[in-house]
Amino acid sequence: MQQPDVTLDTIRSARERIAGHTRRTPVLENDTLNAMAGAQLYFKCENFQHGGAFKARGATNAVFTLSTAELHGGVVTHSSGNHGAAVARAARLRGVRAQIVMPHNSSRAKLEAVRRYGGEVVLCEPTLVAREAMAARLVADSGSVFIHPYDDPRVIAGQGTIALELLEQIPELDWLLLPVGGGGLASGVAVAARALRPTLRLVAVEPSGADDAQRSFASGVLCAPQQPTTIADGLRGALSARTFDLIRRHVDAIVTVDDAAIVQAMRTLWQHLKIVIESSSAVPYAAVHAGTLDVRGARVGVILTGGNVDLDQLPW
């Protein structure tokens, strides 16, 4: 399979490819949050995306890049949830099988989302090694195509379409804050935003309990991931060589926030913005809310990534 580079052009092509199958999500503002931050905050609400998360963008771009012949054996991925549901949905739109490898401790909401879109859930142990081994076996058995959650230029280009939309909706941003886990969203958004707005201050925010991106960025060398311990389950993935390279070239800084700050930020956004977001979504705003970043007087875009939570298991 060819692995082209990710550029503004591939992101623009992704946008055309996925246009009929993904939503242009709204941008919300709130006076109270602005007053608290002393800034103008613009929240790009990917929790309203199909499947409740931005992952629909990358997964749809990847699946729709493939030919009918390439898709004869269906698609396979491993995912803690949102990417799996997104691949299942995209496969159903193409009328092909999707097998989704998920850790057996995945939240009920995320398992249900995959099944709702017709995906076949294959449970495994909650380790990256187990997920990758199971996915490889399924590919070997069924002749299917593997779609990595983030280490794939088609997936990265799809996630980058968020930046194209946001910069049309709010053209004059000073800062753009984004979460980083495996780096699919961060690298795609960074490529697009840097190309369109060379002086935009691009900051990635990471949970301190899964800070491989911050350590790699600081040292200039891709660090081996340690066992992540954070409530932000969507950001436990580790950078790949590809996402690290794109992030290093285009992102200005990476800062970290702890779980207490993440939960406080999550609750604050529910309370004032009146939206349901998952803990991982609160990570970029947590850096503002906790005072890690001083954005006073600026116009700040904040990407909210998803809203798939178990309403019986709220962290407060």
Added chain:
Amino acid sequence: MQQPDVTLDTIRSARERIAGHTRRTPVLENDTLNAMAGAQLYFKCENFQHGGAFKARGATNAVFTLSTAELHGGVVTHSSGNHGAAVARAARLRGVRAQIVMPHNSSRAKLEAVRRYGGEVVLCEPTLVAREAMAARLVADSGSVFIHPYDDPRVIAGQGTIALELLEQIPELDWLLLPVGGGGLASGVAVAARALRPTLRLVAVEPSGADDAQRSFASGVLCAPQQPTTIADGLRGALSARTFDLIRRHVDAIVTVDDAAIVQAMRTLWQHLKIVIESSSAVPYAAVHAGTLDVRGARVGVILTGGNVDLDQLPW
């Protein structure tokens, strides 16, 4: 004080008057909710309105209709919460004092909202008689203007602007579902929607534990309110002669839903639409979710009124 009729013209004037001070709220759609209903549902999200509720519309229209001379003593209202915060906010925009009479058992979130906008909270016993007596005393003491939560044509016209916006955003609706409590929103929206779309099926939905509007509508005579018992605290008010008359002329039907259906609908909207709404907001959708209304195959507008909840006191 003059009390003009509520017409499409007064609603259009209200819209111009409040345009710079209220939000044009988004309309959200969701594939899962559509599949469950067998219909196309369009949710008008007034939980994203300033102050977290549609009440900003009516309160702002009322306060901005008054002259500086009329406002010298400030404004007074009584409210279980959202109207109070909206009057406080509108008064602050005009630079005048707002005294808000609230029952002492109001939720913390609603008390905080009034104070955040600079309103002076005056606590009273949680009965309508106590609220009205306290408000009358404040008006007598301070020469202020009383702004009723719903029995006021300026307030009703302001709430009616929701229909103007929604019918621009989604022009071809077959049904429009709205909540009814005191009837300010229901009567204003009904006047505007009926004038713009004579054949639209307009249905008001009411909690069965506060069903004075349904009983009045069925009998053709304004019924005396009984002690309301419903989780939907924003809909405990009773129709006035004015709102009853407008509703009787323009609404096609009133149906009721019980508290269990309201809570289930509220949770379903949080889960799938990814928004925070209060229990009163879930009432119109509850009639679809519980099967009270058969809207299959139709295009259905649903007005979601507000999102001010205590996140520590969720009803599930």
